[in-house]
Amino acid sequence: MAKEQDFYGSNVADAIVNACKELAAAQEDLIIDVLETGSPGIFGLCRKRARIRVSRKGQPKPAAESVRPEAEAAVPPAEPAPAKTPPKKKERPLREQKKPAPKPQPEKVERQKEVVASESKEVPAEELGPYVPPTAEALEAVRQDVAKLLELMSCPSSVTVELENQTVVCKVSGEHQDILTGQEGRTLDSLQYLLRKMTTRLLPDRTKLAIEVGDYRERRIEELKKRVLELAAQVREDGMTQAIPALNPSERREVHMLLQDDKEVRSRSVGEGLFKKVLIYKPGKKKPFSRKGGKGQQNDGPAEN
Template identity: 35%
Template sequence: MEETMASIFEEKTVEQAIQKASKALDIPKNKLNVEVLSYGSTGIFGLVGIKKARIRVQPKLEHKTGYHKEKREKPSQEKLPRENLLQEKAPQEHPPQKNLKETDTDTPDIPQPPLEEIEAFAKDNLAYVLDKVVDHSVITSTLENEGVALQVESENSALLIGKHGQTIDALQYLLQRMVHKKYPGRVPVILDIENYRNRREASLTSLALRLAEKVKHSGKPATIRPMNAYERRIVHLVLQPVREVTSRSSKGAGHLKKMTIFPKNSRSSRNKNAATTKPAKAPGPATS
């Protein structure tokens, strides 16, 4: 059997390199064997140390002699006996079924990098960012729930956490974007500073339960000042077992939204007091 030479392709990402190979070889992506030689690097903020992704591709077994097969000439029906024509036109009793794995997908199996590699990438980039903001910080990382958890200790943790946790949320979002750009598998990245998130969860839990008791006794709704999606989810989960109240987030396109706790089965009371209820202050971040 003739051995087909493998081809090397480079692009900004592995997916773009596969698309380039598919177009150059005129072979669907799901008919290629892909070996990732390098996942590339976006460098620091996409400016320094950029490296392209590099792959080696080879047509799968059924395509090693070329994707486009020559059309075979059909025998002329005039030369066939009548019995053969009838057999040829008869429908198959059990038509062959499609192989869904081969025909219903257009994406080859891309080897996923080990989590340890993603962990090191996230830790290095976070260290670079923090070095420009604070004088000294210590970063520890662990692998949790198929994701990367980063914990930071710093003498200036208040600056890194920010008012109501806005800075730590921004840092986490930036870090996630950097990781997801290099590794498209959507590996979750969680950033915590001086155990802030656990302390914040505890304070929100206490506030939600306290307001729930107030709503149950007064029959009037209570509103919590704007929170991000992560904090709103904490409050919703805390209040789920409390049967006498329900919670709802305000509508809008902003990142921060208010939450209102309503007494159940009291629609008229809710409509009457929703407009005049003053927001309760959510506890600020406890910083060390």
Template identity: 25%
Template sequence: MSQEKTTLEIIAPTVDEAVARGLNQLGISREMVDVEVLDTGSRGLFGLGSRQARIRLKFKSTESHPVAQPPSSEAPVVPVSTPAAPAKEAEVSVAGDPQILKSASAVVGELLDKMSMKATVNASYVQNEEDEENPMVLVEVQGNDLSILIGRRSETLNALQYIASLIVCKEVGHWVPMTIDIQGYRQRRERQLRQMARRMAEQAVHTGRRQVLEPMPANERRVIHLELRDHPLVTTESTGEEPNRKVTIILKKQG
């Protein structure tokens, strides 16, 4: 490839990330190109209303760099994550776009930073029980003293998940099914809910009476519905108004 007039425009959430992506695509070091910032971008409030940064990379003249040496360990390091990391996460689970994983991880990490919460964030794809063709993004958050992020009846966690989902949706241009788990809380809670669903279904069959469960947020009610959707003797329905909406387990009418 001729370097004399070669340019490359890159769009990314930040200028530094755009530079890193460009260098990675070209396989060269930072000192071999001039960087022209076309748009510094804007983050907006919590990422909403944000505008991505846009840069142009142009090879420097051959006189200033007569021999293109491969990047060494002493080459300048751009202080951003490399685009290759999310691909490894995608390979160990359900197939999906690694760029979405990177966006989800970055958005949740930024929100936690704004909340002054120190934690590690890892995003991966998992099977979506409701839509097997579209895998769900699972963002796992680990750290110390993170219970404040869960809140009463998962209210804080659900709010964090809702805001993060909106931002990721805006960044990638379409809706992405996503769930956030804090220190394995959702997995533990889901196991408890599934066990309770089966136990209450047995009680409904044994007593012949409908069973009304405690008020739950929508994501927890969905777990109950999914667990019992193929039960041969009972069915489920949600009743009441938010935030006190409940799941009721009802005996099926026998023909």
């Protein structure tokens, strides 16, 4: 069978040039399969290289079948040796050794505080050394990037940038606040995620970036806390697990912190991706979904951030 090799490039044409150069062959002498066409990404981020699989045309296949009859003629027709030593008997002790040891029972700890720590993922400041704040030039560059992005979205707005507790807060105001916020703040969260990727090169380590449109996030947190307290009271009354869907990491952390000292109810995150569901439930019982929560797969494993 002809030997195949994979080659990469910024695009398919570049990958083919690399293959021809490496194999010292013309393109018409090669069999080329395009596996990935590549992607330039967004704002230079998340680029993907093109990938092709190449083999030479007309390469003779090894004549394995023509040699086989002669080889079989030279070998005795029966080989009883392997049959006399069944491998299964020898493997039985190994299988017994490979049995996983029973896991020790974990010590009882305050579950809710573990959840809060998993959401924040913060490392103690003393282990990281002194914090170096961004320069005034870096803050101005961030402000210009935010203003330019909003202009490209046809939503020109006034942008101010301030440093608050190691977080660069970009405050946006203007007539396009409803558009920039979006339903349930999804557009705002997406903008924040994109700008964090864009401004990584401008901001020093341990510096976060947040975007606030008007006072949306402040109002959103207050409404979320009120809803959490109402659901927690309902769980205490009927024992049915309640769910709050599609919360971003900072919102989930607010929920866990609000309930971390509650001795009757707990909260935990389930799901994958940036937006996850938070369950509010009574500890020590199964966690079924309430009628309002709808049907879905329950995640009873460790809390996810």
